[in-house]
Amino acid sequence: MPIHFSPEEMASRRDRAVKAISERQLDALLLFKQESMYWLTGYDTFGFAAFQCMVATGDGRVVLLTRAPDRWTAEYTSNVDDVRIWTDVEGMNPAADLRALLADLGLERSRVGIELDSYGLKAADWRLLEAQLDGFVNWQDESDLIQELRRTKSAKEIDYHRRAAELADDAWDAAVAGACAGAFEGEILADMQGAVFRGGGDYAGNEIIIGSGAGALMVRYTAGRRTLDAQDQLTLEWCGVQRRYHAAMMRTILIGEPPPQQVAMHAACEEALVACEETIKPGATMGSVFDAHAGVLDAAGYGEVRLNACGYGMGAVYAPIWVDWPMLYHGNPLTFAPNQVYFLHMIILDTGAHQAMTLGHSILVTETGAERLSRSALDLVVR
Numbered sequence: 001m002p003i004h005f006s007p008e009e010m011a012s013r014r015d016r017a018v019k020a021i022s023e024r025q026l027d028a029l030l031l032f033k034q035e036s037m038y039w040l041t042g043y044d045t046f047g048f049a050a051f052q053c054m055v056a057t058g059d060g061r062v063v064l065l066t067r068a069p070d071r072w073t074a075e076y077t078s079n080v081d082d083v084r085i086w087t088d089v090e091g092m093n094p095a096a097d098l099r100a101l102l103a104d105l106g107l108e109r110s111r112v113g114i115e116l117d118s119y120g121l122k123a124a125d126w127r128l129l130e131a132q133l134d135g136f137v138n139w140q141d142e143s144d145l146i147q148e149l150r151r152t153k154s155a156k157e158i159d160y161h162r163r164a165a166e167l168a169d170d171a172w173d174a175a176v177a178g179a180c181a182g183a184f185e186g187e188i189l190a191d192m193q194g195a196v197f198r199g200g201g202d203y204a205g206n207e208i209i210i211g212s213g214a215g216a217l218m219v220r221y222t223a224g225r226r227t228l229d230a231q232d233q234l235t236l237e238w239c240g241v242q243r244r245y246h247a248a249m250m251r252t253i254l255i256g257e258p259p260p261q262q263v264a265m266h267a268a269c270e271e272a273l274v275a276c277e278e279t280i281k282p283g284a285t286m287g288s289v290f291d292a293h294a295g296v297l298d299a300a301g302y303g304e305v306r307l308n309a310c311g312y313g314m315g316a317v318y319a320p321i322w323v324d325w326p327m328l329y330h331g332n333p334l335t336f337a338p339n340q341v342y343f344l345h346m347i348i349l350d351t352g353a354h355q356a357m358t359l360g361h362s363i364l365v366t367e368t369g370a371e372r373l374s375r376s377a378l379d380l381v382v383r
Contacts, residue, residue: 003077033119039150051067053065117141164247186225206322237250249362252357262357265348269357273359283336345360346359
């Protein structure tokens with residue numbers, strides 16, 4: 001499978017990274033986020049579960065240090081032509097191999113940025129690496145350098161997000177068709193994931209979230225499936241995924257006679273979601289969108305049963321979670337810009353009444369506001 005972007009776009013990404021490294025007065029950046037490696041080079045793997053590091057220098061060189069199983073992965077998926085291997089052997093210390101690589105690149109006594117905030121750099125590995133780097137280079141945390149470059153999407157990336165949203169809608173259609181009294185959650189999951197796969201999509205950064213009965217309030221995937229009762233509630237949160245680019249959706253389906261309380265909860269969620277969409281525009285802050293969400297839900301009496309965030313970024317992300325940076329919460333001063341993609345979720349979890357209601361989808365920030373990427377209506381679904 002070739003890289004999923006043109007050579008011109010990949011060259012532009014490397015140029016932007018070099019410029020950002022230079023602007024921060026660095027000589028190199030040590031990448032540990034798999035998302036950063038994918039964005040910069042196309043390198044596509046779950047090999048970040050073991051120690052690996054991609055070194056991007058201020059003069060445009062890129063070198064990958066990884067284990068032997070990913071040598072071919074790098075050749076197959078990326079434009080990296082310098083791959084170094086650290087060896088699995090008793091007493092191994094890949095951090096020492098990384099230091100030797102930095103020395104080979106002439107980076108001793110240089111200024112180096114590191115992606116410390118990364119699932120790809122475990123605390124134990126960082127302790128090994130810190131011991132190797134202290135006194136060898138001057139290092140500083142630069143976890144946000146590539147992260148910020150990734151936030152605004154290219155035209156091709158937006159195409160992938162749009163296709164991901166179509167796949168998410170297909171999965172929703174499959175869920176609605178299958179959800180009814182007596183339906184098995186496992187069948188619903190299989191139909192949803194199957195819709196994504198049959199449409200040419202990929203696995204998401206985490207499992208599809210499904211829960212019914214009391215589990216409808218668990219906005220996390222948990223093990224164990226159940227069969228829907230004649231009177232029930234089913235909460236779903238899922239993503240369509242195309243070339244690792246995600247588009248999330250969220251819904252709660254009611255089974256049987258809909259309780260008036262949950263009908264009212266849905267109306268509040270819909271009003272809050274529309275208020276968030278109307279607030280989003282270039283220059284608006286993340287915090288202002290959360291405040292729009294909270295204002296509607298609090299006024300409707302749900303202040304104690306809503307969450308403290310109402311969305312987050314969407315992008316090309318990896319396990320363990322599809323959440324991308326940044327998050328929408330009160331006071332977040334970051335601003336929206338055109339060609340960014342976000343997931344908006346309205347969530348009410350009344351644990352006292354054991355009732356849930358959720359509503360969410362992904363949007364694209366345009367020059368004038370927010371464009372829904374989903375074709376699905378916001379209506380409450382009762383089966």
